[in-house]
Amino acid sequence: MKTEQRIPRRISQWTLRLACGQAATSAAIPLNASVGAVATSELSHHAGMAGTSVGIAMLASVSSLFVAGRISDRHGRLPVLTGGLALLTLGAVLCAIAIFTSSYPLLVLGTIVFGCGQGPAMMHRAAAADLYPVEQRAHGVGLVVSAGAIGSIIGPLLGSGLVLIAAAFSIKEAAAPWFLVPMTAIVAIVLVRGISVDPRDVARNLDEYFPGAPPEPEHGEPRTRRELLALKPVRAAVTSAALIQAAMVGVMGVTAVVLHKNGMSTAVVGLFISAHFLGMFGLAAPLGRLTDRVGRRRMILAGVVVTGIGATGTSLLGASPAILPFFFLLGLGWCASWVAGTTMLADVTTPQERGRLTASNDQIVALCGATAVISAGFALDRFGFPAVGLTLTALLAIGLIPMLRLREPEVGVYAD
Helix, strand or coil, rough: CCCCCCCCCHHHHHHHHHHHHHHHHHHHHHHCCHHHHHHHHHHCHHHHHHHHHHHHHHHHHHHHHHHHHHHHHCCHHHHHHHHHHHHHHHHHHHHHHHHCCHHHHHHHHHHHHHHHHHHHHHCCHHHHHCCHHHHHHHHHHHHHCCCHHHHHHHHHHHHHHHHHHHHHCCCHHHHHHHHHHHHHHHHHHHHCCCCCCHHHHHHHHHHCCCCCCCCCCCCCCCCCCHHHHHHHHHHHHHHHHHHHHHHHHHHHHHHHHHHHCCCCCHHHHHHCCCCCHHHCCCCHHHHHHHHHHHHHHHHHHHHHHHHHHHHHHHHHHCCCCCHHHHHHHHHHHHHHHHHHHHHHHHHCCCCCHHHHHHHHHHHHHHHHHHHHHHHHHHHHHHHHHHHHHHHHHHHHHHHHHHHCCCCCCCECCCCC
């Protein structure tokens, strides 16, 4: 394995700024899975609609990613990231107003706007992949993804604090956590816009930052989405990511409703969601290091297995506090595959193609996640929580097939 080069100070600073954007995003997204899911259930007057909150947001993110991928490759990563954070802010404010006014249509509109920002805002990790050569790429991705742990812990805690403040002033408690998003996202926008060179342009000239680093591969005219998705490593990575997302989001999206129905308060539910998001982001940095050592393929396979264990345990234990470690594992398996999968996609693309492929991957992942979580809401209502988890875990086995067939003789190098 090649000796790692010292990371330049500028790259470290820009990585930190991207990490702040990821932290703000990670503080915002859990709100839709916890407060949003409960509000959807109550304002629609139908428990089976709970999962539609996450599902609608994911479908909206699919639409926005069509535009985000193209803009990312043509104009750079920074416009996409700041636009995503701005839409998260607007959507959160609309959701808060909807809860104040008990308006389900406005809640749906706010969720759509929130979802439109969710997809582009999650591309911070792709921008991080641009900043590093192949032998350190997963490490860079992991550093940014790990910042999500800060958001996943502080976000629900601050949200719970806002709930207590709202209660003291006789304000609707469920609306208060949404105002956390403007507080964090605006700061993140300022920091991200402070990156002086767009990560896409850094990737084009990596040897200026890492002397001796091999140039990024060039293929002449950028390949189309169809050509990129036909590559064997891409098919394997996208398939695994989509099925892991379906299992993780399908179980996570209805867990808050199960806990809430069994008498747990909004603040307590937020703490459970926080543990899950800690699994999603907390160990991303060491997992990135490990991915650079053992390879992307092995890490994704491990992620599939761990996600399956988490989904099964969470759904079988239901509303018991004993779900906590399994809820954590559900996020941890997703984290391993997310870091390794993002890195694998970056390994096989040029800077001019990376944005559209990342966006295409996220679209497919979001569609699978939306389908899973919407179906999970209705399945929960009719068949119960165990049926949701066991079905999604069974589907995960499909994700093993293309990844087992893929060969990675050297880290970041894939056999045809």
